[in-house]
Amino acid sequence: xxxxxxxxxxxxxxxxxxxxxxxxxxxxxxxxxxxxxxxxxxxxxxxxxxxxxxxxxxxxxxxxxxxxxxxxxxxxxxxxxxxxxxxxxxxxxxxxxxxxxxxxxxxxxxxxxxxxxxx
Amino acid sequence: xxxxxxxxxxxxxxxxxxxxxxxxxxxxxxxxxxxxxxxxxxxxxxxxxxxxxxxxxxxxxxxxxxxxxxxxxxxxxxxxxxxxxxxxxxxxxxxxxxxxxxxxxxxxxxx
Numbered sequence: 001x002x003x004x005x006x007x008x009x010x011x012x013x014x015x016x017x018x019x020x021x022x023x024x025x026x027x028x029x030x031x032x033x034x035x036x037x038x039x040x041x042x043x044x045x046x047x048x049x050x051x052x053x054x055x056x057x058x059x060x061x062x063x064x065x066x067x068x069x070x071x072x073x074x075x076x077x078x079x080x081x082x083x084x085x086x087x088x089x090x091x092x093x094x095x096x097x098x099x100x101x102x103x104x105x106x107x108x109x110x111x112x113x114x115x116x117x118x119x
Numbered sequence: 120x121x122x123x124x125x126x127x128x129x130x131x132x133x134x135x136x137x138x139x140x141x142x143x144x145x146x147x148x149x150x151x152x153x154x155x156x157x158x159x160x161x162x163x164x165x166x167x168x169x170x171x172x173x174x175x176x177x178x179x180x181x182x183x184x185x186x187x188x189x190x191x192x193x194x195x196x197x198x199x200x201x202x203x204x205x206x207x208x209x210x211x212x213x214x215x216x217x218x219x220x221x222x223x224x225x226x227x228x229x230x
Contacts, residue, residue: 102170104219
């Protein structure tokens with residue numbers, strides 16, 4: 001069973017950079033898309049972007065100017081950087097997996113990590 | 120504001136059926152057969168229950184079924200059980216640029 005675990009600071013100051021890592025266990029990281037999705041409290045889900053194990057990325061157009069994703073296959077980890085954060089970036093951030101052939105669905109998710117943007 | 124529109128709530132009694140709608144546009148739901156549904160219990164991660172409009176992942180009961188007509192997709196839960204009480208989110212492929220959009224979620228209450 002694939003397991004994903006998000007990690008990173010739970011509090012980020014406004015205008016600073018949010019950095020999260022997702023660690024994959026019990027499965028290979030190769031030949032899959034690895035995705036970040038967030039959910040503000042009481043609201044719906046928002047796709048942030050994805051990265052293939054080769055490093056190819058796709059980002060949500062609304063966040064593209066502030067988002068960078070990377071992958072380290074040797075550590076079985078992938079990461080999210082979101083710059084110039086504001087209170088609107090406060091959310092639970094999930095990492096998730098998508099099969100290479102899957103179109104827009106995610107079969108395994110992490111438990112999520114709450115990130116609060118506040119001074 | 121979410122890209123896909125779902126009713127905020129739905130309810131049904133045990134054993135009954137309930138259908139949740141998900142309305143988009145021809146650029147997402149209506150344009151592709153790539154609608155998926157997720158079930159989320161409080162404090163838990165979303166769980167994939169339907170993909171490619173009608174397909175169920177292994178282990179998901181056949182009480183859950185999906186369909187689509189035009190720009191509206193639907194999730195039907197038959198034979199409602201207490202454990203079906205959860206939030207349900209739809210999502211759809213939205214082209215190579217936006218990739219995937221989600222609905223705002225529907226809280227299903229089992230009366």
